[in-house]
Amino acid sequence: MQHFNQIIHAWYRHNKRDLPWRQTTDPYKIWLSEIILQQTRIEQGTSYFVRFAETFPTIKHLANASEEEVLKLWQGLGYYTRARNLHATAKKISTEMNGLFPNTYEDIKKLRGIGDYTAAAIASIAFGLPHAAVDGNVYRVLSRYFGIQAPIDSASGKKEFKQLAQELISEMPPHIHNQAMMEFGALQCVPAPDCPACPLNGSCYALTKNMVAQLPVKQNKPKVRNRYFNYLVLLTNESTYLSRRTQKDIWLGLYEFPLIETSSRSDVCHIVESDEFRNFVNPEHVILGDISNWETHPLSHQRIHYRFIKFAVGKESGISETLIRTNKKDIFNFAVPRLIETFINDNIWE
Ligand code: SF4
Structure with a gap:
């Protein structure tokens, strides 16, 4: 020794x-x-x-x-x-x-x-x-x-x-x-x-x-859970919408775009027709825009598969009051998960 x-x-x-x-x-x-x-x-x-x-x-x-x-x-x-x-x-x-x-x-x-x-x-x-x-x-x-x-x-x-x-x-x-x-x-x-x-x-x-x-020996390999996040990017000329994560889950307290989690890489048609989508926005007041490719964000025990689906908002009256309206410029003041940060740095002004 x-x-x-x-x-x-x-x-x-x-x-x-x-x-x-x-x-x-x-x-x-x-x-x-x-x-x-x-x-x-x-x-x-x-x-x-x-x-x-x-x-x-x-x-x-x-x-x-x-x-x-x-x-x-x-x-x-x-x-x-x-x-x-x-x-x-x-x-x-x-x-x-x-x-x-x-x-x-x-x-x-x-x-x-x-x-x-x-x-x-x-x-x-x-x-x-x-x-x-x-x-x-x-x-x-x-x-x-x-x-x-x-x-x-x-x-x-x-x-x-x-x-x-x-x-x-x-x-x-x-x-x-x-x-x-x-x-x-x-x-x-x-x-x-x-x-x-x-x-x-x-x-x-x-x-x-x-x-x-x-060496060293480990007896348990952690199980990795796959999750599928569909982020809805609702855009007007000036603004977009966020929601805050309040459930006991990853990223508690952080902000993100309205999220619909699915059990697999589901089709956009299913997302738009879902009740969850209607809870966020009236489908008749938005127009579907660009859809990003699926990407993967690894966490220690989870693998987050995610994509961003853009919508042009015609009438803001159809948007849920639970969402937080923010000027696009102010979005950088919110604490967001890294994958959202990367997206807003690259995309939000387009
Ligand atoms: S296993 Fe580690 S302690 Fe042993 S010789 Fe290699 S570097 Fe050094």
Whole structure:
């Protein structure tokens, strides 16, 4: 273990990236970076971190923002529950904890949106507490180097990895150790690694046993659900119409064009003749325009097949009052899912 730690730490000193959240021990900023980087690549997450830290320099600033502002700034990052949890937690800290971020692992873990990994990362990096943070990168490094074949998505596997990670951190300064482990997994021991260039290649279990591609082990492959979204783009000369997602589903709180979800790539005639369509608009007051090709937007457990169907609106009186009328120019002020953002950037002015 000592040999492993020494090599990882020496490697980290020479190879660590200069990232903006590495220049602070402010728990708010560390928390912000950890939430942004969940499910997000560093290259994409860095600019979001900088924007959030500039727009909301303290927990209080974030707590005082509206949900619309937070979601708008988050737009494009995906997994919007993270943004809503971030906002709710900032409010709680601001109003119930005097604006002070909790300073123990146990109290940090009680906050909404913070699990074991994030609590350990904040506790170690901001407060120097010896809690091992085990993320996907760390699972990969540990399983390969130490030859652990317990599935990383099983309760017993998680326990085994956590125990080993905890033993390793006990010998080292926690804030450096956790970051060194994660960075090593992110840059060196990647899914398809360059093992000949690795400083651990003389003692790595997976390399010796020719098991690099097999480790870490996962027992469950997530099932992917296919969904079919038909967006109705209702256009007048100046305006279009949006609706807000209010159901417990993906993209809660974001805006989109009126949506008809179907069970397959259904024909436009069926869409226009459906009751859902009539609930949005009187078919006699609109003229069918361009129909985009189907595209696919992958999410972690869903594959969204989507297309946009344009309609020229003759009489606005036939449009449902549940829809939000917006001037085309103002549409950019709404927080929208990425696929809508791409569409409005490319199409709305045509
Ligand atoms: S030798 Fe290869 S598999 Fe082993 S720790 Fe290094 S990069 Fe990972």
